[in-house]
Amino acid sequence: MDPVEQVVFDVAEHKAVVIGGGIGGLATACGLVGAGWDVTVYERAPAPREVGAGLSVAPNAVRALDWLGLAEPLRAAAQPQGIGVKSRAGRWMVRLREADLVGRYGAPMYAMHRGDLHRMLLDAVGADRVCTGHSAVAVDTAEDGAVVHFETGSGPREVRADLVVAADGVHSRVRAGLFPAHTGATYAGYVCWRGIAPAGVVVPDSDPMWTDTWGRGGRFGAAPLADGKVFWYASAGGPEGSMTEVTLADIAARFGAWHAPIADLLAASDPAALLRNDIYYVGDPLPTFTRGRVALLGDAAHAVTPDIGQGACLAVEDAVVLAQCVSAHDDVADALRAYDAARRPRTQRLAAVSGRSARVQQVAHPVAAALRDLAVRLTPTKVYLEAGAEALGWRPEPAV
Ligand SMILES: Cc1cc2nc3c(=O)[nH]c(=O)nc-3n(C[C@H](O)[C@H](O)[C@H](O)COP(=O)(O)OP(=O)(O)OC[C@H]3O[C@@H](n4cnc5c(N)ncnc54)[C@H](O)[C@@H]3O)c2cc1C
Known part of the structure; x- marks a missing residue:
């Protein structure tokens, strides 16, 4: 009798599943592919989505994107600039010019279409690594891996991986499953168009x-x-889920009398393309960003409000650090411990700062607003540059 042929299955090691094909998920895939992992991104939308309007890419994110190998497409698609704050009458209260930012942080602020950033990351990852129409409903963790349960248009599906990264956004279903006691996303008290x-x-x-x-x-x-083109946004305080019927004409009525060119920008925009969001952040800090072989990343872990313009920037930083950690540690558990230690303090501090910034920037009481504006005007430029250094000065040094 012939000896029984031993069948050896080629179990792919270093197989990673990324849940969510937004900025954080795609940046993660980009970093893990660079680190030699076999990566698949599962996105619940039926096709890669390029939702959103404009986005700030701050100096810290510029360095993270450069590290991911995207220096050239970033500079081709984005507009470098400074940042400043004006009064309604158009008087500068703070002005940090592009040269100030480059001088202090080594890079300017860039503004770009969110869709361009998304496409840039998708091109780098490769569309064949993205599996759309897959909604993660649960993740089971084990010593040596994790199993993700998906709902798809053609029924349920299970995928096993050595590492699972949950980048499924501020209302993360994976976070809710792994941390049932967590209070979820905190409403920041305002709506943004x-x-x-x-x-x-x-x-x-x-x-x-x-x-x-x-x-x-x-x-x-x-x-x-x-x-x-010019990206614009407007915000107003109010209860969660309110102002759903507000139109571009309503926004023009509210902000059109402010300084030029606000009225012109609103008048020239397409009313059908208006975006509206209730603003949330993760105000209840998680005890850890990892559970077994699962890592939370981006908004799922530490969403910040747009007041500090850092949500996508921090997600890209996370992606770089995760790639560094898995490269530096043979053991995934060690890599995830290092990722959690490197990312949690910084991102949770900035999430708390963003919640406070939202309250200051949205303040409605006339006396409080006048005092805020006075304090902002009297603060010297170099104090702003130093205050911004924690967020904007980050660089992808080996963090492991
Ligand atoms: C009004 C506004 C302005 C902003 N401006 C800026 C800015 O100027 N600069 C900046 O850096 N950041 C900004 N942000 C924040 C930024 O958009 C987010 O921080 C960033 O998109 C987070 O990326 P993410 O990949 O973690 O989450 P997301 O971009 O939300 O991506 C999550 C992805 O996961 C998918 N998904 C969700 N659930 C599942 C599931 N169960 N299974 C599979 N897939 C799933 C979603 O469809 C989505 O594609 C702004 C946010 C808002 C709301």
């Missing part, structure tokens, strides 16, 4: 600035994009 005005509405400035304008109980911001 976003849009993009076509090129030609504003004469391009030789000194481009991401400009935030502070009022009482509301704010308006605008940033030039590389293609001449």
Whole structure:
């Protein structure tokens, strides 16, 4: 009798599953592929989504994207600029020019279409590594791996991996499953609308600035994009789920009398493309970002409010650090311990700062708003540059 042929299954080691194909998930896939892992991204949407309007890519994220090998496409698609705050009348209260940012942090602030950043990451990862139409409903963790349970259009599916990264956003289902006692996302007390005005509405400035304008109980911001269009956002305080019927005309009625070119930007924008979001952050800090072989990443772990313009930036930082950790440690458990130790203190501090910033920037009481504006005006530029160093000065040093 012939000896029984031994069948050896080629079990792929270093197999990672990333849940969520947003900025954090794709950046993670990019980093893990670079570290030699076999990665698949599972996204619940039926096709890769390029939702959103504009986005700030701050100096810390510039360095993270550079580390991921995206220096060239970033600079081709994004508009470098400074950042500043104006009063409703248009008076500068703070102005950090591009040269100030480069001088202090080594890079400017960039503004870009979120869709361009998403596409850039998707191109780097490869669309064949992204599996759409898969909604993760649960994750079982074990010593040596984890199993993700998905709902798909054609029924349930289970996928096993050595490492699972949950980048499924601020309302993360994976987080809720792994941390049932966690209170979930915290409502920041305001609603944000976003849009993009076509090129030609504003004469391009030789000194481009991401400009935030502070009022009482509301704010308006605008940033030039590389293609001449202008990304803008407006916010108003109110209960969660309120102001769902607000139209572009309502926003123009509320903000149109503020300084130029706000009225022109709103008048030129497409009412059908208006985006509305209740703003949330993870205000209840998690005890850890990992459970067994599962790591939470990006908004799922530590969503911040847009007041500090760092949500996507921190997600990209996470991706870099996770890739560094899995490269430095043979054992996944050790790598995840190092990832948690490197990321949790920084991101949770910034999440708390963002919640406080939201309250200050959205303050409605006239006396409190006047005192805020006075304090902002009297603070010297170098104090702002130092205060920003914690967030913007980050660089991808080996953190393990
Ligand atoms: C109004 C506003 C303005 C902002 N401005 C800025 C800014 O200027 N700069 C900045 O850095 N950040 C900004 N942010 C924050 C930034 O958008 C987020 O921090 C960033 O998108 C987080 O990326 P993420 O991948 O963690 O989550 P997301 O981008 O939310 O991606 C999560 C992905 O997971 C998918 N998903 C969800 N559940 C499941 C599931 N169960 N199974 C499979 N897939 C799932 C979703 O469809 C989505 O594609 C802003 C946010 C808002 C709301």
